[in-house]
Amino acid sequence: MADESTALILGASRGLGLALVEEFLGRGHRVIGTVRSPSPALDKAGAAHPGRLEVETVDITDTNGLRTLRQRLEERSIDVVIVNAGIALSIEKSPAQVDDQDFVAMMLTNALAPVRAIEVLEDLVPADGVLAVMSSELGSIEMATGFWQLYSASKAALNMLMKSFVSRRAKVPGGDSRAVLLLAPGWVRTDMGGAGALYGIEESIPKVVDVVEASRGVPGLRFVDRFGEILPW
DSSP states (O other): OOTTOEEEEESOSSHHHHHHHHHHHHTTOEEEEEESSOOHHHHHHHHTSTTSEEEEEOOTTOHHHHHHHHHHTTTOOOSEEEEOOOOOOSTTOOTTTSOHHHHHHHIIIIIIHHHHHHHHHGGGSOTTOEEEEEOOGGGOSTTOOSTTHHHHHHHHHHHHHHHHHHHHHHTSTTOOOSEEEEEEOOSBOSTTTOTTOSBOHHHHHHHHHHHHHHTTTOOEEEEEETTOOBOOO
């Protein structure tokens, strides 16, 4: 990515989103990070890189809030948009055991809201830019093992919605030259991933950002892991 490029990270208050902000800042880019409520950790990251971080408050499940964010960024060109927000509820339960509201909340936050955010914000991203959402290896139907079954279903739904998003645009004259990424960072030790996860943030996020940077100017949809390897749908 060229110097002074701008990355917009939705869901930047902690975990993977905060790590993405820190990584992009550390590479010399400008960053806009969104939060639902104040994040001292994000403020600290900004203080370490004066003038390079802007913080916006928005809930990814709030459509009006997303549209208001879009209006505030009207005159901006955003080189990379990464939607990171996600939740994991009733992770050990089966469809017969889960509370309906837990499943609905995951489908809204993990599948519908990220794609809606991409749709609302996409026209801020130039032809050589990147539109990305944080997916998971668990979103692969072919690789499914039953682990975190309901969360996996929400990520599979996310993948389907993003694939449809790209397919619709392929029918538009001229198509779409931007890279569209479904990013699988691996099972990472965060509040959501838990202490038993396989990888530390430092083993995942720098590689994820490498993939994003390498995708600038490479059009098309790819479902990839942190090494840029293609994952099966």
